[in-house]
Amino acid sequence: MNSFSIKIGGEAGQGLVSVGNILLQAISQEGWYLFSHRDYESRIRGGHNFTQFRLADEPVHTLEEAVDVLVALDKATIDRHRQELKEDGVVIYDPSVQGETIDEPGFVAVPFVEVAQDQGQPKVMANAAAAGAIWSLLGDDLERVNGIFAAMFSRKGEDIVEGNKKVAQAGFDRVRDALGHRDMPPKPANAGPQYLIAGNPALASGALAAGVKFMSAYPMTPSTGVTEFIAANGRRCSVIMEQAEDEIAAMNMVVGASYAGARAMTATSGGGFSLMTEAIGMAASAEVPVVVIDAQRPGPSTGLPTRTEQGDLLYGFGTASGDFPKAILAPGDVQEAFYLMGHAFNLADKYQMPVIVMSDQHLADSYETTIPLDMDKVIVDRGEIVSGDEAGPDYKRFALTESGVSPRLVPGSGPALTVAAGDEHDEEGHLVESAEARRAMMDKRMAKMKGVAEEALPPVLVGDDEPELVLISWGSTKGALFETVDKLQEKGQKVKGVHIKQVYPFSQDLEAVLQGPGKKVVVESNYVGQLEKLLGMEFAWKPDGCVRRYDGRPLNPDYILRELEGGGHLG
Amino acid sequence: MADKLFQTTPRETAWCPGCGNFGILNALSDALEELSLEPHDVLFVSGIGQAGKTPHYIKGNVFNTLHGRTLPAATGAKLVNPELTVFAIGGDGDGYAEGGNHLLHAMRKNVNITYLVHDNQVFGLTKGQASPRSDQGFVTGTTPQGVSLESFSPLATAITLNAGFVARSFSGNKSHLVETIQAAVNHEGFSIVDILQPCVTFNKINTFQWYRSRVYDLKDDENYDPSNRTAAWEKAQQWGDRIPIGVFYKVDRATLDEAHPASANGPLVKQGVEYDGVKEILDGFAVNG
Numbered sequence: 001m002n003s004f005s006i007k008i009g010g011e012a013g014q015g016l017v018s019v020g021n022i023l024l025q026a027i028s029q030e031g032w033y034l035f036s037h038r039d040y041e042s043r044i045r046g047g048h049n050f051t052q053f054r055l056a057d058e059p060v061h062t063l064e065e066a067v068d069v070l071v072a073l074d075k076a077t078i079d080r081h082r083q084e085l086k087e088d089g090v091v092i093y094d095p096s097v098q099g100e101t102i103d104e105p106g107f108v109a110v111p112f113v114e115v116a117q118d119q120g121q122p123k124v125m126a127n128a129a130a131a132g133a134i135w136s137l138l139g140d141d142l143e144r145v146n147g148i149f150a151a152m153f154s155r156k157g158e159d160i161v162e163g164n165k166k167v168a169q170a171g172f173d174r175v176r177d178a179l180g181h182r183d184m185p186p187k188p189a190n191a192g193p194q195y196l197i198a199g200n201p202a203l204a205s206g207a208l209a210a211g212v213k214f215m216s217a218y219p220m221t222p223s224t225g226v227t228e229f230i231a232a233n234g235r236r237c238s239v240i241m242e243q244a245e246d247e248i249a250a251m252n253m254v255v256g257a258s259y260a261g262a263r264a265m266t267a268t269s270g271g272g273f274s275l276m277t278e279a280i281g282m283a284a285s286a287e288v289p290v291v292v293i294d295a296q297r298p299g300p301s302t303g304l305p306t307r308t309e310q311g312d313l314l315y316g317f318g319t320a321s322g323d324f325p326k327a328i329l330a331p332g333d334v335q336e337a338f339y340l341m342g343h344a345f346n347l348a349d350k351y352q353m354p355v356i357v358m359s360d361q362h363l364a365d366s367y368e369t370t371i372p373l374d375m376d377k378v379i380v381d382r383g384e385i386v387s388g389d390e391a392g393p394d395y396k397r398f399a400l401t402e403s404g405v406s407p408r409l410v411p412g413s414g415p416a417l418t419v420a421a422g423d424e425h426d427e428e429g430h431l432v433e434s435a436e437a438r439r440a441m442m443d444k445r446m447a448k449m450k451g452v453a454e455e456a457l458p459p460v461l462v463g464d465d466e467p468e469l470v471l472i473s474w475g476s477t478k479g480a481l482f483e484t485v486d487k488l489q490e491k492g493q494k495v496k497g498v499h500i501k502q503v504y505p506f507s508q509d510l511e512a513v514l515q516g517p518g519k520k521v522v523v524e525s526n527y528v529g530q531l532e533k534l535l536g537m538e539f540a541w542k543p544d545g546c547v548r549r550y551d552g553r554p555l556n557p558d559y560i561l562r563e564l565e566g567g568g569h570l571g
Numbered sequence: 572m573a574d575k576l577f578q579t580t581p582r583e584t585a586w587c588p589g590c591g592n593f594g595i596l597n598a599l600s601d602a603l604e605e606l607s608l609e610p611h612d613v614l615f616v617s618g619i620g621q622a623g624k625t626p627h628y629i630k631g632n633v634f635n636t637l638h639g640r641t642l643p644a645a646t647g648a649k650l651v652n653p654e655l656t657v658f659a660i661g662g663d664g665d666g667y668a669e670g671g672n673h674l675l676h677a678m679r680k681n682v683n684i685t686y687l688v689h690d691n692q693v694f695g696l697t698k699g700q701a702s703p704r705s706d707q708g709f710v711t712g713t714t715p716q717g718v719s720l721e722s723f724s725p726l727a728t729a730i731t732l733n734a735g736f737v738a739r740s741f742s743g744n745k746s747h748l749v750e751t752i753q754a755a756v757n758h759e760g761f762s763i764v765d766i767l768q769p770c771v772t773f774n775k776i777n778t779f780q781w782y783r784s785r786v787y788d789l790k791d792d793e794n795y796d797p798s799n800r801t802a803a804w805e806k807a808q809q810w811g812d813r814i815p816i817g818v819f820y821k822v823d824r825a826t827l828d829e830a831h832p833a834s835a836n837g838p839l840v841k842q843g844v845e846y847d848g849v850k851e852i853l854d855g856f857a858v859n860g
Contacts, residue, residue: 195853195857195858205849208852209849213842216643233848235835237845237849238836238842238845242646242647242650245673248640249672252647253644256649257650259634260614262651262839264647264651278637282636282637286636380843412652416611417610417630417631419626421635431635
C-alpha cells in the first residue's frame with residue numbers, strides 16, 4: 001500500500017473542522033481511499049486540536065504516525081508535530097501565527113488570513129487559503145475543491161462561492177510557486193463506488209435500517225453523534241429521540257418503550273453507562289430487549305472526554321448486579337458498525353435481553369471510505385412476539401420453555417394482558433419469593449445463553465494458517481491490527497491476525513485459534529488487558545505477550561510494531 | 572353480580588392488614604370501571620415499595636420497574652404507544668426521593684400519563700425510615716433526633732413546574748379518590764395525584780384519624796379556581812391543622828407525545844422500517860467522484 005498523510009493542527013474554533021470537511025470530500029471524490037481521525041480537546045475555543053488524513057491506493061483503516069504534510073493553523077502544530085514529518089515532508093504554516101519565518105527545506109509560508117484579505121475577501125476565508133494550499137500537493141488544479149465550494153456555499157450566494165475560489169487559488173499558487181510540481185500520491189486503479197462515513201453515523205444508520213423506533217439519551221462525548229443523527233432523522237424514519245434528564249432516565253425510557261413493543265436503544269459513554277446499569281439489570285430481569293451503545297473513552301470517571309480507550313469491556317461483561325444473559329458486540333470499522341447494529345437488535349429481540357455495542361472515540365469520530373452499505377442485507381428478526389388477540393386469557397409472559405425464550409406480548413394489542421417485573425416473578429410475572437420459583441426463573445433466563453453462545457459471531461481471521469505469531473484484538477483496533485499483519489507478512493514473517501467482533505459470549509471457534517500454532521499476543525487499548533482477562537476466564541488460557549495502549553490515543557501499526565519489537569515477539 | 576372488568580385479584584397482597592393501600596386499590600378499580608376502558612388498554616408502570624406492588628392486584632398490563640424510575644419507564648411506553656392509558660404508581664420515597672429528578676422533568680415535559688403517589692410520609696417496606704414527606708420532628712431509625720428538614724411539597728413543586736393536573740386525595744375517602752383519579756385520567760397531559768395513605772405499622776402519627784380530622788375538599792370553597800396558578804401555589808402551602816384535598820391546579824398545554832412528529836402516522840409500535848427514508852440517508856454517504 002502506498003499512503004500519504006496530512007496533519008492539520010489548530011485551535012478549536014479556528015476553522016479546522018471546515019478545512020477538514022472540504023478535504024474529506026475532495027480527497028474521497030478524487031478517488032483515493034481515505035482514513036481520517038480527529039484529535040480534539042474538551043473545549044470549544046482554543047487549545048490544540050488536529051485532524052489527520054491518510055489517503056492510499058488500497059483500502060485504509062488506520063493512521064500512520066509519520067506525516068507527509070503538516071499544516072499549521074497554530075504555533076503548537078509545528079512545535080509539537082514537526083518531528084513526525086517524513087523526509088521530504090512539507091510544512092505549510094502562517095508566519096504571522098508562528099511569529100517567524102522558517103527558512104528550511106519543505107517549509108512554505110502561507111499567511112492564510114492575509115491571502116484572503118489580499119483577494120478582497122473576509123478573514124473567515126482563510127480556510128479556503130489553507131484548503132487551496134494543501135490541494136496544490138494533491139491536484140494540478142482546483143476544479144475538485146471549487147466543486148465543493150459550490151456545493152457548500154451556493155445557497156449563501158454566488159459571490160461567496162467565487163470569493164472562496166479566488167482565495168483557494170491564491171493559497172494553491174503560493175505553495176506551487178515555492179515547491180514546484182511534486183509527484184502526487186498514487187491513486188487506486190478503480191476503487192468502484194464508495195461511501196464516506198464515520199463510526200457514529202454508521203451505527204445510527206444501522207439502527208435505522210434495523211427499524212429502531214425509540215431512542216433516549218443524554219448527550220455525552222463521543223456518543224452524541226449517534227444521538228443527533230437519530231434525532232435529525234426522526235420524521236424521515238418514524239423514530240422518536242427523546243433527550244432525557246440523565247442517563248438513568250434515558251435507559252429507563254428505553255426499557256419502557258421496548259416493553260411496549262418498539263425497538264429501542266440508547267447511546268452513551270463511560271460515566272453515563274455507569275448510570276444506566278441499574279436499568280440494564282431490570283431489562284434483563286423483565287426480559288425486555290434493549291440495545292446500548294457504549295462509545296468508550298478513557299476512564300475512570302470523566303477521564304479524557306474526547307479521547308479513546310477500550311477500557312469498558314469487563315464493566316460491560318459485569319454490567320449490573322446479578323447473573324443474566326447478555327451479548328457484547330464490538331465493531332471494528334464502519335462496515336461492522338452498520339451491520340452489527342442490525343444483529344444487535346435481532347439478538348436483543350430473539351433472546352429478550354440487553355445487548356451492548358462497544359464503540360469508542362476512535363471508531364465514532366474516524367471517517368473512512370468504504371464500499372456502499374446495503375440495507376437489503378439487514379434482516380429484521382423480532383423474535384417470538386404474540387399479539388393480545390392470539391395469546392388468550394391464560395397467557396403467561398414468562399412461561400417456562402426449554403430455550404428460555406417465552407413469547408412476548410405487546411401490551412394493548414388485544415385482550416390478553418402482560419405482566420412483567422424487575423423483582424423475581426413467577427411465569428405470570430407476579431412477584432414470588434420461593435426458592436423453587438427463583439431457581440426455575442434463573443434457569444429459564446440463563447438457558448437463553450446456550451442459544452446466544454451457539455450463534456456467537458466467529459472471529460475475523462487474516463494472514464497465515466500456520467503462523468509463528470498470532471495477534472489478537474477486538475473492536476476498533478481491527479484496522480491497526482490487520483495493517484500490522486500486512487507489514488509483518490511483507491517482511492516475510494508468518495503471522496495471523498484475529499479480530500474479535502463479538503466479545504461476549506465468545507465464539508467457540510476462538511478455542512482452536514487460541515490453542516493453535518504460534519505465539520499469541522493480545523493487542524488492546526487499556527491498562528490491565530481486559531480482553532486477555534476475559535479470554536482467560538472463558539477459555540482458561542494465557543497469551544505469550546501483550547501490546548497495550550492507555551494514553552487515550554488510538555493504536556496504530558507503528559505503535560504495535562514498536563511494542564512487538566520491544567517485547568521480543570518479532571523474529 | 573358480574574365480575575368487574577378491573578376487578579382486584581384474589582391474589583394475597585403483601586400489605587399489612589388495614590393498610591391505606593387497600594383504599595387506593597379499590598378506588599382505582601372503581602374509577603377505571605366507569606371510564607369505558609378495557610384492561611388491555613391500560614398499562615400500570617410501578618416502582619418499588621409497598622405502593623409499587625399495587626398493579627399486581629388489579630387487572631391490566633403491568634410493568635413493575637425500579638425504585639424511583641416509574642416515570643421514565645412510563646414515558647417511554649406512552650411515547651411509542653399513545654393509545655395506551657398509562658399510569659405510573661409509586662410511593663413518596665419512590666417518587667419524591669429516588670425519583671425526584673424524573674418527577675421534575677416529567678412535569679416539565681407534560682407527558683400524558685397519570686401519576687398516583689401513595690403518600691404515607693414514611694418508608695414502609697424498609698421498615699420505617701423518614702421520607703421527604705415526613706413531618707418535622709418525626710422520629711425514625713434514620714432520624715433518631717427527629718426529622719429536622721421541612722417536608723417536601725409535591726403539589727407546590729408541580730404547580731411551579733406548570734404540571735397539567737395537580738391534585739391531592741385521601742385513601743380514606745373513596746368517592747373523592749375515585750372522582751379524582753377519573754379526572755386525572757381524563758386530563759390530557761401530566762396528572763399527579765398525591766394520595767394521603769396512612770401506614771398503619773410505621774407511622775403512628777399520620778393515622779387515618781389524623782388525616783380524617785384535617786382534610787377538607789377544595790370544592791367546598793366555591794371561590795377556589797384551579798386555573799389560578801398563584802392561588803393554587805398558595806393553597807399548596809397549607810398543611811397541618813387543615814389539609815386541602817381536591818384539584819389544586821389544572822392547565823391545558825401541549826403534551827410530549829404531540830411534540831414528536833414521528834408519531835404522525837400512528838403509534839410507533841405499529842410502524843416498521845422506513846425503507847425509503849433509510850435508503851435516502853445511505854445514498855447521502857455516497858462519494859460523488
